[in-house]
Amino acid sequence: MESLLIRLELKLNTLKANARKALVAYLVAGDPDLESTLELMHGFVSAGVDVIEVGVPFTDPIAEGPIIQSAHDRSLKKKITLKKIILLVEEFRKKDSNTPIILMGYLNTFLAYAEELNNIHNRGVDALLIVDIPGESNLNEVGIYNKSIASISLVSPTTSLSRVDGICKSSSGFIYYVTLRGVTGSEDLDIKDAKQNIENIRTKTILPIMAGFGIKTSKDAAYLSEVSDGVVIGSSLVEMIHRASDKKDYKYIYNYLNEISEAINK
Template identity: 65%
Template sequence: MEYLLTRLDDKISSLNKTSKKALVAYLVAGDPDLDSTLELMHGFVNAGVDILEIGVPFTDPIAEGPIIQAAHDRALKNNTSLTDIFWLVEKFRKDNTETPIILMGYMNTFLANSHAFTEAHCSGSDAVLIVDVPGESNLEELGIKNKNLASISLIAPTTSEDRIAKICNSSSGFIYYVTLRGVTGSSHLNIDEAEKNINFIKSQTSLPVFAGFGIKTPEDASNLSKISDGIVIGSTLVEMIHNQSDQKEFKKIYNYLHEMSKAINR
């Protein structure tokens, strides 16, 4: 199946032309509620976010640390479904047709709906990241491939060079390099290790390499942006959203993202 270029590829190309690094922001759909998620998506973009990554709630999100696991639980208690997320993306697209959207989730959620990937594309999504599917898998055989959706894969510090080559060959959009040995929200970034591994990944693919997991401060963002093509912020945002969910006052979050955007493009 031949992959067709998407809004995600256009955004990355546009950033490259202006020598800018990509800022990707993650949030869990339905936490604290869908209306707030929609508001946050627009607010993120206005604050300088280039690409949105929407977490699809799942009962056992194995790659996530306690902060994001709790957000999944809250979203599921709100009965947030994949169909709700398609509605959310469609609603967002009425006002924003340019910002790429990635759906990040787990295989069972998508396999439960035989038309999930077609609906994802039709709603306005641009890519999927299926956490519990090995990146070198034949996604077409698994029935989770769509020519209109980029297929993003994770590469960890422990991934072998042989697997890295296979993952790069089967991926599209960009490669997501996991900067930490652990779940999301961990700490102790090892910049030297990240640089070595990202350089090897780049020797295996022409795809951009984004770095995520454990990025909390503008200093973290700045350091990683120097060795990658973009950064992904997740747990810190999810925690901030939860802390502000009662008041529904998200200005502090937008200010934080604005600072992160400046930090990676100094």
């Protein structure tokens, strides 16, 4: 059976070959409910999203700012589990076999389902992004033994160059460059540092580099896409989803994503 690690690589390589930047979009599974998440995922793709990061809720998400924390809490109140999220991905795959899917979350929830994770590459998941494991660690070192999924690591403005090498060696898919010192959705986007730091990472790896944390406007997205291979939009989407959760009319979100997709590919 072909390794599904290929889906993420193929997507990113194709974008590169066409001189296009990737738009990665994040949402928290089950906020406001799983049906909406499924609808939003398909809607994201139609609006120009290339890769989807599905947030797995955790009671103690220490890297998240208030917006994503609240979304985790709302999702947990709906009793969303990793098991249900994998089923959601399978459902998504019925209509979309091209868009790579990354599960993003915290180690403890993944460890609770360590066995179930062994075959998630056959169920449509392409990568894991575990926020609280040291970047140098391989997934199997922390107790997740699936070798057919990509492991995406974070590099931050405070990561020393000596560690970047080790982090890149144990990563696959892409490198996620954190564009600020802080939690998700903060205001102090560190645009100046980003260029230099991303250039430094490039000396250590051939993997694509995505920039994320705190990118809200198409202007910021456009600037960061010039120095990276794509951008990740998270908190602002989560906030917009929450604001629209009453009427479940998500059109303005798709317009917003469309605008960003165009801005990064001018």
